[in-house]
Amino acid sequence: MPQRPKGFVINLAASPKRLDSAKAELVGAQIDPIRVDAFDGREIDLALFAPYDDSKARRFMGRSMTQGEVGCYVSHQRAATAFLESSDEIGFVFEDDIALQPEFKTAVPKLIEWLRARDDWHCVNLGATRLKITSPMAEVAGIEVLRAHYFPMLAHALIWNRVGAKAFLAASEPIFCPADNMLRQVLTRSDMGLATAQSLVTAGRFDSDISARSGGNRGQFRRSPLYGLRKQRRLLHEKAMAFAHKLGHR
Numbered sequence: 001m002p003q004r005p006k007g008f009v010i011n012l013a014a015s016p017k018r019l020d021s022a023k024a025e026l027v028g029a030q031i032d033p034i035r036v037d038a039f040d041g042r043e044i045d046l047a048l049f050a051p052y053d054d055s056k057a058r059r060f061m062g063r064s065m066t067q068g069e070v071g072c073y074v075s076h077q078r079a080a081t082a083f084l085e086s087s088d089e090i091g092f093v094f095e096d097d098i099a100l101q102p103e104f105k106t107a108v109p110k111l112i113e114w115l116r117a118r119d120d121w122h123c124v125n126l127g128a129t130r131l132k133i134t135s136p137m138a139e140v141a142g143i144e145v146l147r148a149h150y151f152p153m154l155a156h157a158l159i160w161n162r163v164g165a166k167a168f169l170a171a172s173e174p175i176f177c178p179a180d181n182m183l184r185q186v187l188t189r190s191d192m193g194l195a196t197a198q199s200l201v202t203a204g205r206f207d208s209d210i211s212a213r214s215g216g217n218r219g220q221f222r223r224s225p226l227y228g229l230r231k232q233r234r235l236l237h238e239k240a241m242a243f244a245h246k247l248g249h250r
Helices: 016-028 054-060 067-085 102-116 162-170 179-190 227-248
Strands: 006-011 032-037 090-095 098-100 123-125 132-140 143-150 157-161 193-196 201-203
Touching: 006 016, 006 067, 016 032, 016 090, 016 098, 032 067, 054 227, 067 090, 067 162, 067 179, 090 102, 098 102, 102 132, 102 143, 102 157, 123 162, 123 179, 132 227, 143 179, 143 227, 157 162, 162 179, 179 193, 179 227
Parallel strands: 006 032, 006 090, 123 193
Antiparallel strands: 090 157, 098 201, 123 157, 132 143, 143 193
8 A cells, every 4th residue: 555645845943833734734635744944045145155146047037036036946955855865756845835725635646646657747736826838638536637838837736756856956056046937947848747727735825934925026126127038038938848848749
């Protein structure tokens, strides 16, 4: 009988209420919660933080990253590493402000069973709210599973396999964009990202203090005069890759 899956919950030590809430959600869904110590980006000087490349961020994003974005990014690196240090073949990663939707409990055990039998995926986004450029894969326990050629933003609820987590970590430095943008980069290139057609996990029940979502309008931070041009160039490049994968999808 397969062991219960683990949910790696990104959480700051100073936020026990968030952790308690996330643990209660996961235990109720038969997932073993494992705390991952979040990296508090508010405590760092980005000019002195070696993994961060501000010049590359400004070339790629058209702006600098915020401390909160860097903290969230490093926290996701830690969560992927914690999963790989386990013996599990599949692992969940959650941010600490999650709420599971009613369909989660019924759909996810079947989804895990379905995923275990496949090797054509690296990561599943369970919390996407805006899906673009997808292809249908299967219906599992009443939930449509999509090939997310253009991997969706938001990273509060993910499922990794070991190959996918290793690929993410291999590409994850230097740091030059937020975690969800990097996930889109890596998984759009590989075309190994999946998503559920409906969000099974919502976020924001607390003002999460590890998530880049809580940092205000992140797109306004230290913008380059070429911000708009660089953003459009990035989006066009990513969407072109996604459409090419979709056209070749069988």
